[in-house]
Each structure stands twice: as C-alpha cells, then as structure tokens.
Amino acid sequence: MRAEAQASADQITAATQLLRRFLDWDRALKRMDELNDAAEDPTLWDNPKAAKALMRERGRLEEAIGATRKIEKELADTIELMEMAEAEGDDGLVEEAVTALEQLAERAEKDKVAALLAGEADSNNAYIEVHAGAGGTESQDWAEMLQRMYTRWAERRGMKVEVIDHHAGEQAGIKSATLLIKGENAYGYAKTESGVHRLVRISPYDSSARRHTSFSSVWVYPEIDDSIEVEINESDLRIDTYRASGAGGQHVNTTDSAVRITHIPTNIVVASQSGRSQHKNKAEALNMLKARLYEAELQRREEEANATNATKTDIGWGHQIRSYVLQPYQLVKDLRTGVTSTAPGDVLDGDLDKFMAAALSQRVTGEKVEIEDDDVE
Known part of the structure; x- marks a missing residue:
C-alpha cells in the first residue's frame, strides 16, 4: 500500500479505536439493546420528561455506533479495492482508492469529534468566564484578547454571543467578563478551554519594549435547561x-x-x-x-x-493549559495535548477547533504530554 494511503488508513483506524474506547463498545451495544426495548414499552410516554431523556440518549448512542461501524466497513472495502487494483496494475483505480481513503480520514475525524460530544450537557449553550490574573494592565489586556478570541470562535461557528457581565480594566482591557455562547454543542466544545492561559509578548504598555508574561483564567460551564434540576436554598x-x-x-x-x-x-x-x-x-x-x-x-x-486512571490529566481551575508566544517567536502550544500552531494571530481570531478536538480526545485517552521548558519560553 502506498505511504499516503497507509497514513490515511492509520488515521482512520486510530479514530475508530478511540470511538470504541470512548463508547466502551460492549457496554454501549448492551445499553443500545436496553434502550430499544424501553422505547417499545407502551407506558414509556406516561412520563414525558423521562421519555425524552431516554430518546435523546438512544439517538446519540445509535448515531455514534452507526458512524463507527460505517467507517470501519468503508475502510475495509476501500483497502480491499486498492489491493485488487494494485494486483491488476490499475493505477487509475489505485489513485481513486487513495483519494477515497483521504476523504474517509477527514470524515472519520469529524465523526470522532461529534461522537465525543455525547456528554450529559454537551449540547447545551455555554457560559465562558474570563478573569485577568495578577499583573494589572498587562493581564487585563490579555483577558480582553481572550474574550475576543472566544467571541470570534463562536461567530465562526454561527453561534450567538451575549455579554452577561463585564468589568473594564483601569487603563485598558478587562478585569473580568462573562459570555453566554448560544449554539449547538457550545458547551461540549468550549468545556475544554477551562484553565489558565499564558501570554508571552513584547508589551505595548512598556516604554522599554521588554518582554512580559501574562496570565488569565477561563472557566466554562453549561447553561442548564428545564430537564436539569438544581436545588438552591x-x-x-x-x-x-x-x-x-x-x-x-x-x-x-x-x-x-x-x-x-x-x-x-x-x-x-x-x-x-x-x-x-x-x-x-x-x-x-x-x-x-x-x-x-x-x-x-x-x-x-x-x-x-477517572479515579483509577493513573495518567488522568488535571482539568480543574488554576491549571495552565495553553501558552501563546508572540515574542521572540510565534507559537501557540497546548500543554495538555502538544498541539501547536505557528499562526497565533489566527488562533486569537478564533481558530480553536483543532485544539478543542485534541483536548476532547485526550479526555478519553488520559495521555499526558511532556513539554520541555524551552518549548514555551
């Protein structure tokens, strides 16, 4: 098999293996049978709220299982077609198979991310809080840059953004702000952004043009709907x-x-x-x-x-998750997944999807990435 075809096949296999692991395949199949039996119960809709929850779970699980099986079948069929074409010396058919594998790899990645957004509240709208860290104007300006980044990310995805709370900085930027992002799977994607974000740059507020490091914290939580009950005294x-x-x-x-x-x-x-x-x-x-x-x-x-998973990553408040270096070089690096971008301008303009997708996958694998200090200094 050609190298490019093998690379696509390996990518597809990795995606389906991750999906099977995420779903806990045998348990998912058993649960699907249980949900199908429950859906046929004539008394199901006696409790409309419970029925809707059951049907939502059934729909999500059915879609994830079906997508995984479909990708695996298409992969096997395409590889078989390529092997036959190579054996017969049909270069044109081989090229078609290579292209088909590349397209399938792209679809597998999209289906993988979609399946990973199957959490209890992943489909909900999301609140995003941004808080400036210590450092006065520097960190407050950085917090406003993050607020804009998430606004642009939401707009790129066709989501609506409402500013719920806003506290301006003394000279520039913000002390804090709360955004409400309204759109499909807003929380599912944005939940991976909770943590501390670090900026390294030549300060526009320093007359000596020295390099500064600033920190801001991001907290993401789902908007709840009528199906979720939370009691408060x-x-x-x-x-x-x-x-x-x-x-x-x-x-x-x-x-x-x-x-x-x-x-x-x-x-x-x-x-x-x-x-x-x-x-x-x-x-x-x-x-x-x-x-x-x-x-x-x-x-x-x-x-x-995840209590028994020795490699579980920290996802809580106060944990540094990403470094954005604008000087002396250009690099954004996620400290959990190792995903990088040499175009921080694009990232700060809302190009966050690959960081979010990798973080979603890592929540399943639990694999930690070792980052050398030189990579982010």
Whole structure:
C-alpha cells in the first residue's frame, strides 16, 4: 500500500479505536439493546420528561455506533479495492482508492469529534468566564484578547454571543467578563478551554519594549435547561446589587440594576448586568449559579470515573493549559495535548477547533504530554 494511503488508513483506524474506547463498545451495544426495548414499552410516554431523556440518549448512542461501524466497513472495502487494483496494475483505480481513503480520514475525524460530544450537557449553550490574573494592565489586556478570541470562535461557528457581565480594566482591557455562547454543542466544545492561559509578548504598555508574561483564567460551564434540576436554598445566598458598567445603553450607571450572588457553602460568585432591570439580572445570575453548581457536579463525576486512571490529566481551575508566544517567536502550544500552531494571530481570531478536538480526545485517552521548558519560553 502506498505511504499516503497507509497514513490515511492509520488515521482512520486510530479514530475508530478511540470511538470504541470512548463508547466502551460492549457496554454501549448492551445499553443500545436496553434502550430499544424501553422505547417499545407502551407506558414509556406516561412520563414525558423521562421519555425524552431516554430518546435523546438512544439517538446519540445509535448515531455514534452507526458512524463507527460505517467507517470501519468503508475502510475495509476501500483497502480491499486498492489491493485488487494494485494486483491488476490499475493505477487509475489505485489513485481513486487513495483519494477515497483521504476523504474517509477527514470524515472519520469529524465523526470522532461529534461522537465525543455525547456528554450529559454537551449540547447545551455555554457560559465562558474570563478573569485577568495578577499583573494589572498587562493581564487585563490579555483577558480582553481572550474574550475576543472566544467571541470570534463562536461567530465562526454561527453561534450567538451575549455579554452577561463585564468589568473594564483601569487603563485598558478587562478585569473580568462573562459570555453566554448560544449554539449547538457550545458547551461540549468550549468545556475544554477551562484553565489558565499564558501570554508571552513584547508589551505595548512598556516604554522599554521588554518582554512580559501574562496570565488569565477561563472557566466554562453549561447553561442548564428545564430537564436539569438544581436545588438552591435561599438561606445559602448573599445577594448584592451595584451599578452596571461598560456598554449597555442609557440605563448603565444610573441605577443599582446589576446583581452579584454569592453561594456561601461553595463560595461560588456569579454576576449579571446585561438586563435593564434588577429583577432580570437576578434571574440571570441565579441561572448562572445553577449552571456553575451543575458543572461542579459533572466534574466530580468525571473525577470519580477517572479515579483509577493513573495518567488522568488535571482539568480543574488554576491549571495552565495553553501558552501563546508572540515574542521572540510565534507559537501557540497546548500543554495538555502538544498541539501547536505557528499562526497565533489566527488562533486569537478564533481558530480553536483543532485544539478543542485534541483536548476532547485526550479526555478519553488520559495521555499526558511532556513539554520541555524551552518549548514555551
């Protein structure tokens, strides 16, 4: 088999093996039989909420199993066709088979990512919080660059972006901001971005043109819908009001319409100032709090599921996940997966898909990447 064809075949095989591992193939087939039996139960729709959840799970699992089987069959058929063509000396048919394998490899990667977005809340909208780290104007400018990066990423995918909360920096940038990304699988993709992001560049705010390192933190959690129940005791909340800041129209800075809610048991703090009324901002902040508590529960479950995996990577708040170097050279490097880009301008303009896809895959494999200090300094 030609080298390019072998490379495509290896890529396809790796994708299907990852899918089988992710699905826990034998368990998935057994679960599919159980769901099919349950779907035929005439009493299923006596509980519409449970029925919808079952049908959603069935649909996701059926699609993932079907896609995996289809790719494996097409791979086997194409390899068989290529071997016959090579044996007969039919170069034209060999070329067709090589092209078919390359196209199948592309589709396998897309199907792999789609199947990996089968988590409980992956299809939901996503909140993205960006917080500047220590460092004043430098880190605040970096935080605003990250806010723009996620806005551009969402726009590239045809998603809508709402600014829920925004706190401007003293001289430039932002202290913090919260975005609501609305679109299919917004949380499934964006959840891989939680962590600390590091920027190395020649500072535009340093008259001596020295190189600076800045840090900002990103936190991603899903917007929850009516199918997800999260109970909150009013006695556990501290609710503060303040005047909104930033863009927003004539109502800004005229009334104490912005709302900040602190969940005392967990010390989770959320805020909203996008609405024109205190009532609307309180409702939005409560939704955000429920989403944060739900995300914490999802993370707890994932940690329990991976408790026996010695190579499990840290995915929590405060863990540095990516380095963006603009000076003295141009490089973006993901410190979890080793994926790199020599076009940081494109990445900062929202070209994040390959980083997200690799991080999704790594959550299945659990493989850690060793990064030498010289790679990111």
